[in-house]
Amino acid sequence: MSPHLSLLRNLPKYLRPSAPRSSIRPLGRALHGTSIAFAGHLPPRNAGFKKIEEQDRAFFRSILPEQAVRTSDLGPFNTDWMNKYHGKSDLVLFPRTTEQVSKILKHCNDNSIAVVPQGGNTGLVGGGVPVYDELILNMSAMNKIRHFDSASGVVVCDAGCILESLEETLGAEGFITPLDLGAKGSCHIGGNVATNAGGLRFLRYGSLHGSVMGLEVVTADGTILDNLSILHKDNTGYDLKQLFIGSEGTLGIITGVSIWTPPKPKSVKVALVGLDSFKNVQATYEKTKTHLNEILSAFEFWDKESLKLVLSHSIQGTRDPFDDQYPFYVLIETHGSNAEHDDAKLQGLLEDLMEGGEVVDGVVAQDESQSQSLWGLRESIPEACSKAGAVYKYDVSMPQSVLYQLVEDMREHMRSKGALGSKVTDVIGYGHVGDGNLHLNISAPKYTDEVQSLIEPFVYEWIQGHRGSISAEHGLGVMKGAVLPYSKSPEMIGYMRKIKEAFDPKGILNPYKYLPLTESK
Incomplete structure (x- = not known):
């Protein structure tokens, strides 16, 4: 046994459990009273869209209860949770049935009224709030579980x-969702599907493109597409549901979801290790795949700057589990069915890592509360960034070999421009090593055009140069629609436009977003 392995046996007693992971919510607060409206990012309002009139409100009241038609105190619905994007809608509707959604959209399509669908409003690219005065269709009143089949897990x-x-x-039925997010206490499953949210356990349970069995969708003209299949195999015709997964409400409004759910794991193990280089983070991942293979559920990393930010703001009562701070940290989680078997595999991995020199130090959670404490370090990073001031978030993917290089290059870029330490407070990186997904965060005292111009197009050109994606899991929204050509060819974008026009010829669904704008839209 490695002489270092004793370090991995027990979590330090002073590391007490933080608040439960599920209690983490979006902040929903102003960041130093600032807002954002970057030059060139917002197109002019489409004059072809009708402004909502009293006769439209009267129609909506004829099909909805009075309390489901809201015309005042709309600030929270017009603003994203980072206080970065602001709309000016004066009407929010809360439908309770698919039929009501159908009638609303038919009226809007007939009268050229633009609509923005809204879930829990936890998005990070401005996809769930109006750009101008679009009608907000909030889905929070459609919140019932229609059916659960324990035999299939659907x-x-x-x-x-x-x-x-x-x-x-x-959970009461012995199952879990295949998706796990820090914003799980606020986000909606429909919004998750509409944005193709990736989450923390992508390694084990995969993409929503695989776990969603079927969808119920209302298209722009009010047509209801009912494909709430519970079948794992259905090879009949085009798989239209895949078009709506990740389409961010630009092709239709998702009203119902049929999704496969895995059995709740009988054994969950969590370990946190400290490393002295990103090269060792990559080597640790390779060994982790070999040792844990079928039980590996999460492999998360963050840098020293991320941890310092979390500890400096005392997020969720978090504490440093180590005596020394390391350049990098990795959280490893397993989901299995045999605790003794899983523990042996994890201990074998950790011993190999310590003897091989990839890992400098580490701890293993001994119970659920300690697991929550370790996860709290990772999930508190976004909140810590927001508490530090304005934060520019870039969710990107690239080959694993260059995953952290973007953070280092961005720091050097800011330093060369004389911005690091003044206009830009810090540059940090964290994310999902297994799927090449980096969360690059640049914190600053406030949102300004100057800081944005330092970041963009540098970040997108860097991604393009490494054949990466400008959005790994957060979507495009209003933030990234215009820069889609950095990831997709003109031919690909051209076919996307044809699909959009086929489902929404008047362009009323979530306009000004997702695709590069044309003169007519």
């Missing part, structure tokens, strides 16, 4: 079900 539910509530209901 649940059918409304789009407005909160992910955490869905998980609690499934």
Whole structure:
């Protein structure tokens, strides 16, 4: 046994459990009273869209309860949770049925009224809030679980079900959702599907493109597409549901979701290790795949700057589990069915890593509360960034070999421009090593055009040069629609436009977003 392995046996007693992971919510607060409206990012309002009139409100009141038509105190619905994007809608509707959604969209399409679908409003690219005065279609009142089949593990539910509530209901049946997010207490499953959210356990349970069995969608003209299949195999015709997964409400409004759910793991193990280089992070991942293979559920990394930010703001009562701070940290989680077997595999991995020199130090959680404490370090990073001031978030993917190089290059770029330490507070990196997904965060005292111009197009040109993606899991929204050509060819974008026009010829669904704008749209 390695002489260092004793370090991995028990979590330090002073590391107390933080608040439960599911209690983490978006902040929903102003960042130093600033807002953002970067030059060139917002197109002019489409004059072809009708402004909502009293006769439109009267129609909506004829099909919805009075309390489901809201015309005042709309600030929270017009603003994203980072206080970065702001719309000016004066009407929010809360439909309760798919039929109501259908009638609303038919009226909007007939009258050229632009619509923005909204879930829990936890997005990071401005996809769920208006750009101008679009009608907001909030799905929170559609929150019922319609059916659960324990034999197949498939649940059918409304789009407005909160992910955490869905998980609690499934947990009582011995199942979990295949998706796990820090914002699970606020986000909606329909919004998760509409953005193709990736989450923390992508390694084990994969993409929503694989776990979603079927969808119920209302298109722009009010047509209801009912494909709430519970079948694992259905090879009949084009798989239209795949078009709506990740389409961010630009092709239709998701009202119902049929999704496969895995059995709740009988054994969950969590370890946190400290490393002295990103090269060793990569080597650790290679060994982890070999040792843990079928039980590996998460492999998360963050840098020293991320941890310092979390500790400096005392997020969720987090504490440093180590005596010394290391350049990099990796959290490893397993989901299995035999605790003794899983523990032996994890200990074998950690011993190999310590003897091989990839890992300098580490701890293993001994119970669920300690697991929550270790996860708290990772999930508190976004909140810590926001508490530090304005934060420019870039969710990108690239080959694993250059995953952290972007963070280092961005720091050097800011330093060369004389911005690091003045206009830019810090540059940090964290994310999902297994799927090449980096979360690059640049914190600054406030949002300004000057800082944005330092970041863009540098970040997108860097990604393009490494054949990466400008959005790994957060989507495009209003933030990235215009820069889609950095990731997709003109031919690909051209076919995307044809699909958009086929489903929404008037362009009323979530306009000004997702695709590069044309003069007519």
